[in-house]
Amino acid sequence: MNIKDYSGVFVFAQQVDGKLTSVGLELCGKGKQLAGDLGVKLTAVLLGSGVEGLAGDLLSHGADRVILVDDEKLGVYMTEPYVYALSKVIENYKPEILLVGATAIGRDMAPRVSARVHTGLTADCTALDIDGESKNLLMTRPAFGGNIMATILCPNHRPQMATVRPGVMQKLPAGEAVGEIEKFALEIPEKCVNVEILEIIPNRPTRMNIQEAKVLVSGGRGIGGPEGFAPLDALAGKLGGTISSSRACVDSGWTTSDRQVGQTGSTVRPDLYFACGISGQIQHVAGMEESGYIIAINRDETAPIFGVADLGIVGDLHAILPALAAEIDKARAKQ
Numbered sequence: 326m327n328i329k330d331y332s333g334v335f336v337f338a339q340q341v342d343g344k345l346t347s348v349g350l351e352l353c354g355k356g357k358q359l360a361g362d363l364g365v366k367l368t369a370v371l372l373g374s375g376v377e378g379l380a381g382d383l384l385s386h387g388a389d390r391v392i393l394v395d396d397e398k399l400g401v402y403m404t405e406p407y408v409y410a411l412s413k414v415i416e417n418y419k420p421e422i423l424l425v426g427a428t429a430i431g432r433d434m435a436p437r438v439s440a441r442v443h444t445g446l447t448a449d450c451t452a453l454d455i456d457g458e459s460k461n462l463l464m465t466r467p468a469f470g471g472n473i474m475a476t477i478l479c480p481n482h483r484p485q486m487a488t489v490r491p492g493v494m495q496k497l498p499a500g501e502a503v504g505e506i507e508k509f510a511l512e513i514p515e516k517c518v519n520v521e522i523l524e525i526i527p528n529r530p531t532r533m534n535i536q537e538a539k540v541l542v543s544g545g546r547g548i549g550g551p552e553g554f555a556p557l558d559a560l561a562g563k564l565g566g567t568i569s570s571s572r573a574c575v576d577s578g579w580t581t582s583d584r585q586v587g588q589t590g591s592t593v594r595p596d597l598y599f600a601c602g603i604s605g606q607i608q609h610v611a612g613m614e615e616s617g618y619i620i621a622i623n624r625d626e627t628a629p630i631f632g633v634a635d636l637g638i639v640g641d642l643h644a645i646l647p648a649l650a651a652e653i654d655k656a657r658a659k660q
């Protein structure tokens with residue numbers, strides 16, 4: 326492999342049911358910055374069946390070009406056809422960087438693609454930058470249980486591949502859709518379709534997705550038990566938000582894992598984040614520190630959560646939350 330043959334920043338633009346997933350657009354935002362630092366173009370790779378209509382959205386969110394592989398075999402995600410198609414795109418276009426969202430699909434596909442094209446992969450990156458001197462990609466992610474941040478390089482192989490979890494990077498505001506759409510003609514061999522899909526059962530969350538909520542009221546071990554979420558839910562309801570949690574509550578079975586914020590949960594960026602009875606360990610903070618405004622309620626004034634809070638309230642959450650809800654009602658009644 327001559328790494329000098331490889332150029333350009335590529336982003337895998339994941340779509341499901343003909344809808345782009347947000348992480349693809351977030352990666353376009355980051356990819357645009359990396360491409361700017363390298364003086365190259367940003368390309369989004371779109372795989373699917375009948376998905377050409379999505380290309381405009383990618384162009385308006387920073388992509389200079391969309392490479393489209395449109396094939397019936399890519400209609401519903403299956404490992405082998407997708408891995409084949411993305412590997413062929415890499416072999417043909419030779420990008421120097423490829424970013425993939427760390428979704429269930431991305432986690433299934435990216436390691437296989439990296440093995441097929443003989444390169445490395447850094448999973449779950451929280452920061453990506455270009456080294457000013459070598460122009461290598463600096464891929465930063467938590468290591469050793471989240472206690473240190475490691476910056477990983479892939480100097481001898483291309484593309485430099487990284488996955489990034491949803492919510493970590495930011496989309497660019499939608500602009501004008503300028504750029505080209507290039508159809509990559511590819512014959513996906515019949516033998517790639519080695520799985521028969523019998524039924525698709527859609528995951529229909531009954532509550533608001535925590536990554537989309539503008540207000541999150543998050544509970545930690547300090548809420549005392551599953552019933553401790555009731556006052557949090559009440560407050561969230563008043564503010565048009567939803568509840569989330571630390572891992573301690575998920576591990577104790579007080580709530581479900583789709584509510585978990587942090588390194589091994591979701592990264593969230595609401596306008597307002599309440600941390601109630603959460604100590605503020607680094608693995609939790611990593612998932613919420615970019616929130617617009619953070620209010621922490623904890624009875625221990627030395628709790629690390631106060632270090633990232635914009636407003637800290639020292640006291641018993643069981644007394645503070647109902648009082649806060651009552652104040653909101655009073656203020657609304659006056660309006």
Ligand code: FAD
Pocket residue numbers: 470471544545546547548570571572573574585586587588589590591601602603604605606607608609612622623624625628640641642643
């Ligand atoms: P605790 O640390 O036990 O804190 C409870 C807090 O509640 C204390 O500060 C206490 O003062 C306060 N409190 C108690 N009673 C009250 C009351 N009545 N009123 C007010 N305050 C009260 N954690 C995550 O959250 N997300 C992750 O994604 C995550 N990933 C991890 C990944 C790895 C590899 C590892 C090793 C750990 C991970 N953790 C994660 C766990 C993390 O290290 C902490 O153990 C966890 O965040 C602690 O949860 P907590 O703050 O709810 O509980």
